[in-house]
Amino acid sequence: MTEEHNGLTRRGFLTGMGGLAAGIAVGGLGVPSSMASAGQEPVWPMPYVKLDxxxxxxxxxxxxxxxxxxxxxxxxxxxxxxxxxxxxxxxxxxxxxxxxxxxxxxxxxxxxxxxxxxxxxxxxxxxxxxxxxxxxxxxxxxxxxxxxxxxxxxxxxxxxxxxxxxxxxxxxxxxxxxxxxxxxxxxxxxxxxxxxxxxxxxxxxxxxxxxxxxxxxxxxxxxGTFAPTHKFSAEVDGCRTCHKKGKDFDAGMWTRGKMECSDCHDKATAKLVGPDHP
Ligand code: HEC
Ligand code: HEC
Incomplete structure (x- = not known):
């Protein structure tokens, strides 16, 4: 629906119903006038207060x-x-x-x-x-x-x-x-x-x-005291020296992620990793 078409429909709607009734009807569709007004962006980040x-x-x-x-x-x-x-x-x-x-x-x-x-x-x-x-x-x-x-x-x-x-x-x-x-x-x-x-x-x-x-x-x-305290496992750090988001395709950077690699990849059983893997 074009702007113009939208405008015409809305005008017709208002004329037909009278201002107040139309206002209530529009509100009823879940479009609060404050959010619909031009140029008003939703707040972000929203104002957090400390919770228990x-x-x-x-x-x-x-x-x-x-x-x-x-x-x-x-x-x-x-x-x-x-x-x-x-x-x-x-x-x-x-x-x-x-x-x-x-x-x-x-x-x-x-x-x-x-x-x-x-x-x-x-x-x-x-x-x-x-x-x-x-x-x-x-x-x-x-x-x-x-x-x-x-x-x-x-x-x-x-x-x-x-x-x-x-x-x-x-x-x-x-x-x-x-x-x-x-x-x-x-x-x-x-x-x-x-x-x-x-x-x-x-x-x-x-x-x-x-x-x-x-x-x-x-x-x-x-x-202002947030500081990370948890670390990746040695294995994830190890695999990620080559397999991470990066530009060097040949080094192994055609994959990315931080999950425990051995949950799915396993050298010993060659599960998703070839036996000749470095
Ligand atoms: C939840 C299971 C899962 C986890 C955890 C996981 N992977 Fe994978 N990974 C897969 C699957 C499934 C594929 C797709 C394999 C395919 O189709 O050949 C894949 C593909 C890959 C590939 C490309 C394989 C290929 O055939 O060329 C690499 C490299 C890789 N993963 C490395 C890692 C590394 C490093 C980690 C840990 C940081 C990791 N993966 C964690 C399941 C997993
Ligand atoms: C020193 C860099 C390096 C490290 C560390 C490394 N990889 Fe790789 N990996 C590669 C390269 C390069 C390839 C591509 C090999 C090829 O194409 O023959 C590869 C291929 C793979 C593949 C595709 C299947 C295969 O065997 O070719 C998987 C899966 C994989 N790696 C998982 C892992 C996991 C899991 C770890 C950690 C336990 C790991 N890699 C550690 C460099 C590395």
Missing amino acids: PEEVRKLGHLGYYEGECCRGAFSAIVGSLQKKVGAPFTAIPINIMAYGTGGVAGWCTLCGAINGASAAISLVSKNYKAIVNELLLWYTQTPFPSDKANALAVNHEYLVDKYKSDKALPPSVPGSPLCHVNVSRWCKEHGYASGSSERSERCARISGDVAAYAVELLNADMD
């Missing part, structure tokens, strides 16, 4: 029960900011992150808790790249659920009435930011089916744990 990580840990768990991992972690942070700050956060529909469930619509790629928390981070901080990188490193190296998360469940201190499981669940280190790897390792290691209520409960606790850590990082960022 322990409160957010509970909200992330509750958020999972309401809308699963990605939406859950996002709602713990952005929902809190909607309550504490109001606008501009209130203009964001929390459901924008609903797609991320099960590593994006069940594809089990990026863990939804990371995805949702990272979206919240990049909504409120210009430092999003470094903070999200730190969040992923921490996640891959941390046993989940955390002791704090298990204690909240055992003591019934989460914000839900009926628990999928209130047991202290055995922890596993994901090793990977992929939902598939994290879920599969934990399920196989501890004998739970991927469709079990225990698996689901663990993901609820992870949603809270990840949102809480994201808030710790954001609080430090706000204080």
